[in-house]
Amino acid sequence: MAGSALVAWRRRLGLERRVGALAAGLFVYGFGEELWFRYLPEYLRVLGASAFAVGLFGTARDFLDAAYAYPGGVISDRLGTRRSLLVFGGLTTAGFAVYFFWPSALAVFLGLLLVMCWQSLGLPATFALIGEELEGGRRIVGFTVQAVLKRVPIVLAPPLGGLLLEKLGMKNGMRVGFAVSILLSIAMLFALQRGLSKGREEATAPPSPFAKASEGKPQGSVTLAPALKQLLIADCLIRFCEGMPEVFLVIWAIEVVKISPFRFGLLTSVLMGTAIASYVPAAALAERAEKKSFVLLTYVFFSLFPLAVLLSHTFTALVGAFAIGGLREIGEPARKALILDLSDPQARGRTVGLYYAIRGFAVAGAAAAGGALWTIRPSLTFLTATALGFAGTAWAALFLPRSRATS
Numbered sequence: 001m002a003g004s005a006l007v008a009w010r011r012r013l014g015l016e017r018r019v020g021a022l023a024a025g026l027f028v029y030g031f032g033e034e035l036w037f038r039y040l041p042e043y044l045r046v047l048g049a050s051a052f053a054v055g056l057f058g059t060a061r062d063f064l065d066a067a068y069a070y071p072g073g074v075i076s077d078r079l080g081t082r083r084s085l086l087v088f089g090g091l092t093t094a095g096f097a098v099y100f101f102w103p104s105a106l107a108v109f110l111g112l113l114l115v116m117c118w119q120s121l122g123l124p125a126t127f128a129l130i131g132e133e134l135e136g137g138r139r140i141v142g143f144t145v146q147a148v149l150k151r152v153p154i155v156l157a158p159p160l161g162g163l164l165l166e167k168l169g170m171k172n173g174m175r176v177g178f179a180v181s182i183l184l185s186i187a188m189l190f191a192l193q194r195g196l197s198k199g200r201e202e203a204t205a206p207p208s209p210f211a212k213a214s215e216g217k218p219q220g221s222v223t224l225a226p227a228l229k230q231l232l233i234a235d236c237l238i239r240f241c242e243g244m245p246e247v248f249l250v251i252w253a254i255e256v257v258k259i260s261p262f263r264f265g266l267l268t269s270v271l272m273g274t275a276i277a278s279y280v281p282a283a284a285l286a287e288r289a290e291k292k293s294f295v296l297l298t299y300v301f302f303s304l305f306p307l308a309v310l311l312s313h314t315f316t317a318l319v320g321a322f323a324i325g326g327l328r329e330i331g332e333p334a335r336k337a338l339i340l341d342l343s344d345p346q347a348r349g350r351t352v353g354l355y356y357a358i359r360g361f362a363v364a365g366a367a368a369a370g371g372a373l374w375t376i377r378p379s380l381t382f383l384t385a386t387a388l389g390f391a392g393t394a395w396a397a398l399f400l401p402r403s404r405a406t407s
Contacts, residue, residue, distance in 0.1 A: 021196050022129055023149045025089065028188040029118055031153035032096070032181030035161035036174050038268060039261065040108060041247045042254060046170045047105040051251075055371015058247035059364055060109055064116045066360020073124035073353020081129040082196040085122055089192060092118035093185040100178035103171060120360075124353040127340060143333040144279050151329075154272040162265030222350045228342040230399045231295070231335075232355060236362040237392025238302045242328075243366030244385040245306045248374055252309060256378070259315050267322045274326025279333065291338045292402050294331030299396055301327040303389025310382035 036043075041054045049057070076084045095114025098107055130143065165173035224232065245252075253264045301324055308321035343351035373380040 019130060019146075021192060021194075022085070022126060023146055025085070025188055025192050026126075026146060026150040027153055028184050028191075029089070029092065030150055031157050032177075032184040033115075034153050034157035034268075035164070035180055036177030038158055038250060038264075039161060039165060039170075039174065042250050042261075043170055043174050044105055044108055045251065047103075047108070049105050051248075051374050052368075052371045053105070054247055054251070055368045055374065057109065057112075058243065058367025058370070060112055061116065062243055062360060062367060063364040064112060065120045066357050066362075066364055068116060068120035069123060069356035069360055070350065070353040072121035073128075073349035073351070075121065076125035076128050076349035076353075077347060081125045082192075084125045085118075085129075085196060086189065086192060088117045088122040088125070089185065089189050091121075092116075093182060093189065096178055096181040096185060100175060100182060103175060123356060124349040127336070127343075127352040128349040130340070143336045147329065147333060148276050148279050151272045151276055155269045155276065158268040159262060159265035162260070162262035165261045222344055222347045222354055224351070224355060225342045227401045228339065228355065230401070231338065231342075231396070232359060234295075234299065234392045234396035234400060235335075236359050237388050237395060238299050239359060239363040240366045241302055241306065241385045241389030241392065243363050244370035244373070244388075245309065245381050246370075247367050248370060248378070248381060249309065252378065253318060257313060257315065257318060259318070263315055267318055270319055271322040271326040274323045275329035278327055278330040290402055291331075291334040292396070292400050294334040295338070295400065296331075296393060296396055298328060298331030298335065299389065299393040301325070301330065303386055303393055306382040306385040306389070310379055 041057065044054050044057060072084070072088070075087075079087070091114050095111045095117070098111035098114060102111070126146070130146070161173070161177055164176055167173065168176060250264055253259050253267065254261065259267075305321065305325040305328060308324045309318070312318040312321045339352060339355060340348070343355075370381040370385070373384060
């Protein structure tokens with residue numbers, strides 16, 4: 001009885017064995033990386049980088065996010081989700097090692113080439129895996145659970161990372177964080193190798209209608225549906241709004257508001273804790289309601305977040321601002337499910353990869369633009385981001401077609 005009840009709950013949460021293994025991978029990689037990743041801009045400052053160089057780092061990250069998206073989809077479609085995710089995880093682990101053994105500003109930029117592999121090359125594979133294993137409205141549930149498990153480490157790890165930095169100093173604390181990431185990711189690779197394999201029942205079952213999305217060898221180009229193009233335009237404006245101030249949040253908090261690294265870690269916990277709290281009820285409603293309203297609500301909070309940070313000059317005010325930032329995620333499962341619904345089921349990995357590649361290249365200059373404005377006046381970075389965010393919200397409101405979730 002207990003075993004059948006557990007299986008029923010796993011199915012209800014969209015955690016079939018392979019999806020559950022993916023969720024575990026997102027959790028473990030995320031925990032190790034979040035110990036230190038959000039402190040990299042301040043780490044660069046300690047290593048002697050200028051504010052403009054910090055902006056270039058953010059742009060390099062966004063550029064790689066874009067450049068890796070479509071190749072990640074192609075690799076996922078051709079190699080299959082299991083092999084591609086193992087390769088991407090291994091490359092990211094190597095990037096952690098670069099950071100550990102080579103403590104310099106140059107290494108931060110060069111190591112990023114590897115560190116971004118799991119997150120960016122692997123993104124289309126995660127979409128494809130959920131597309132293979134889950135159907136209809138269950139995809140929103142699947143994306144919700146994945147998002148929660150991916151963000152729980154962001155609640156837990158940054159405060160721990162902040163304590164490391166306070167106790168050991170920025171350079172030594174970061175190296176300890178890199179070492180923890182290496183150990184956790186190696187253990188996770190062994191777990192993923194087994195967890196992502198197909199069991200006997202799966203191997204002998206009739207092929208899924210979604211199997212071609214990850215296991216086939218598609219040929220030809222992919223195109224985006226008209227509705228997906230409208231979502232993409234709005235998304236580009238919103239992500240530019242996010243990218244301009246993102247790498248400067250830690251600098252604003254530590255150097256302008258004068259809070260400790262540990263307190264900045266707590267702010268990150270507030271942001272992600274709010275996001276997690278909003279996911280489940282929003283996803284439950286989005287399964288039965290129109291998705292566009294949830295996308296618009298998400299975009300409104302994206303637009304408000306930089307303005308809220310700009311107006312915050314105490315730790316307490318920043319707590320409120322970061323709670324607003326957490327509400328940016330309220331419609332993310334619905335948005336991702338909409339992308340999946342509008343993607344070609346015969347080339348899902350490549351379609352998702354193309355979408356994120358276009359978006360990534362469009363916003364790759366956001367952090368550098370934010371850095372250039374920061375050197376003139378920090379408030380310009382936040383105000384420009386807010387304006388772009390509301391422009392993206394207006395575009396989605398006017399041009400994104402209405403679409404109801406399937407069940």
